[in-house]
Amino acid sequence: MSILIPVVLLAGVALYFMTPDERRRLGEALLDMARRAIQSALQASTRHEPFGDFLRARTRWPLVTWLLVVLHVTTFAAMAMDTGSVGDPDVLIRWGAHFPPRTTNGEWWRLLTSTFVHSGLLHLLATIAGLLSLGLILERAVGHTAFAAVYIASAIISGVVSLWTASPVAVNVGASAAIGGLYGLFFTSVIWAVTSRFPVRMPWSTAKRIAGAAAVFGLYNAVTSDLAGTSEVAGLLTGLGAGAVLSRGIGRAKPPLQRPAFVMVATAVIVLFCALPLRGLIDIRPEIARLIALEDRTVRTYDAAVAEFRKGWISSDALAAVIDRKIIPEIQAAHTRIRTLRGIPGEHRPVIWTAASYLQLREETWRQRRNGLVKAKMAMLREADRSERAALEALQKIRGMAQS
Numbered sequence: 430m431s432i433l434i435p436v437v438l439l440a441g442v443a444l445y446f447m448t449p450d451e452r453r454r455l456g457e458a459l460l461d462m463a464r465r466a467i468q469s470a471l472q473a474s475t476r477h478e479p480f481g482d483f484l485r486a487r488t489r490w491p492l493v494t495w496l497l498v499v500l501h502v503t504t505f506a507a508m509a510m511d512t513g514s515v516g517d518p519d520v521l522i523r524w525g526a527h528f529p530p531r532t533t534n535g536e537w538w539r540l541l542t543s544t545f546v547h548s549g550l551l552h553l554l555a556t557i558a559g560l561l562s563l564g565l566i567l568e569r570a571v572g573h574t575a576f577a578a579v580y581i582a583s584a585i586i587s588g589v590v591s592l593w594t595a596s597p598v599a600v601n602v603g604a605s606a607a608i609g610g611l612y613g614l615f616f617t618s619v620i621w622a623v624t625s626r627f628p629v630r631m632p633w634s635t636a637k638r639i640a641g642a643a644a645v646f647g648l649y650n651a652v653t654s655d656l657a658g659t660s661e662v663a664g665l666l667t668g669l670g671a672g673a674v675l676s677r678g679i680g681r682a683k684p685p686l687q688r689p690a691f692v693m694v695a696t697a698v699i700v701l702f703c704a705l706p707l708r709g710l711i712d713i714r715p716e717i718a719r720l721i722a723l724e725d726r727t728v729r730t731y732d733a734a735v736a737e738f739r740k741g742w743i744s745s746d747a748l749a750a751v752i753d754r755k756i757i758p759e760i761q762a763a764h765t766r767i768r769t770l771r772g773i774p775g776e777h778r779p780v781i782w783t784a785a786s787y788l789q790l791r792e793e794t795w796r797q798r799r800n801g802l803v804k805a806k807m808a809m810l811r812e813a814d815r816s817e818r819a820a821l822e823a824l825q826k827i828r829g830m831a832q833s
Contacts, residue, residue, distance in 0.1 A: 484569040487683060493577045494564030498557055501604070504545045505553045516548040518600045527588050527601040529774070530712035537704070540588035541581060544604040551649060552603060559608045559646030562639050567615050572683035575675045575692075576611070579668055582696040583610020587664040589704045594659040597774035598712055605650050606664025612643065613668020618676040625680045709772035713780060716770065717827060720784055723763050724791075724824060727756045749802040752795050760795065764788040780830045787823040794820050 504524060505515070513520045522528045525542030532539040547553040568576040587606030595601065650661070671692045675684045734751040737743045767785050794816040801809030 484566070488569040488572055491565050491568040493573050493580075494560065494568050497564065497580065498561060500545050501547070501553060501556055501560075505547050505550075508546070515550075521546055521548060521600050521602050527591065529592055529595075529597045529599070529707075529710050532588070533592065533704070533708045533710040533772075537700075540585045540700075540704075543588065543602050544580075544584045544607045546602040548602055555646050555649035556604045556608065558642045560604065560611070562642035563608075563611055563615060566635065566639065567611060567618065570618060570683075571614065571675060571679065574686060574689040575684045576614075578689035578692045579610050579614045579671050579675065580607045582671055582692050583607045583613075583664040583667040585696055586667045586699055587660040589700055590663040591658075591660040592704060592707050592710075597710055597777060598714065601660070605646075606661045608646065609661055609665040610668030610671070613665045613670075614672035614676065615639075617669060617672030618679050621676045621679050625678070710774055711770065711772045713770075713773065713777045716767065717780070717784065720763065720787070720824065720827065723759060724821075727759060727795075730755055745802045745805065749799045752799040752802075757792060757795050757799075760788055760792045764792065780827060783823060783827050783830065787820055787827060790816065790820045790823060 508515050508520060508524050511520055511523070518526075522531065524546050525539055526546045527539045527543035547556065564576070584604070584607035587610075588601065591599070591601055674691065675688050677684075731751065734743065734748050738745065738748045764785065767781060767788060770781060773781050794813055797809055797813035797816060801807070801813055
């Protein structure tokens, strides 16, 4: 496990320094590797009898598994040919990553498309290892519809859970939760088959291959801290729950279409009740950036006016007028904007409250300075300097809170 960490880092560095042409060639090589892996795994999954005969009779071709692998690989290849690093958050979001401020503002499709976005080559390979070996067996046993329903339901429900549990500005990618759901379906299918005394047994070599791929998938996700997350657990539990419904009587026949339909309806209900209340979440980082830019801009405006005052080009009243007409209105406009923000994530509300307090304190500071200039009282100007230090300390606190 300790060896895998530097390998992951080296792979990420290599991708970062690749030229667009090198990334294109890598994408083409990955597509060829995936094609050959699918062919090899499919042949291995069907050569055992009577288990192979059972799979061929049940579902001849694992079309959904093939489609998912192609989507994973082609998306990564396209990302590799894009400008910027594959692991760059902006690139990930551009290609469909689940980012709450975007997802909850009408882009709900990101709950599903994020499963096809990967932050690195090893991330992709771990996904394919977990999906391919399992899907070529499981899909043929339960059928296309049930297999796809569990993948989609696990992906969407885990994404909804992450809206409640993860950072509201986290960029979520990968299919670990969706594949975890498939493993949950596999587990329940095995339980139903064993309890119903299904006469056809899975060959030991097939079971070892699935276990080996599961180990690779689990090892990577354990190293990257993606395995034991709340959303990943939600994906597994979704697969177990859906599997309890779908795989009943799996030894006799594939699940009837009504059962996958029920799973999808249940998923839609969960989204309606759990995700829609969070719609319209905002990313507060641009708001904090505006505050910092406002501070810099107003200070530059005042310093330029002070320079003119010291040269005797303007009077103290004119300097006070700069505060009145240019600086305080900007502070007030920013304060109004902060007070009217909606969709603030719960954990970021203290940041916004602190920002509102900073703006109020900053407006009072500028008013004190303006009054000191008009009345020519140094005591008031010194008090304004003390208040300014307090305001700047509040701004520094806001920076730290927004970044944590």
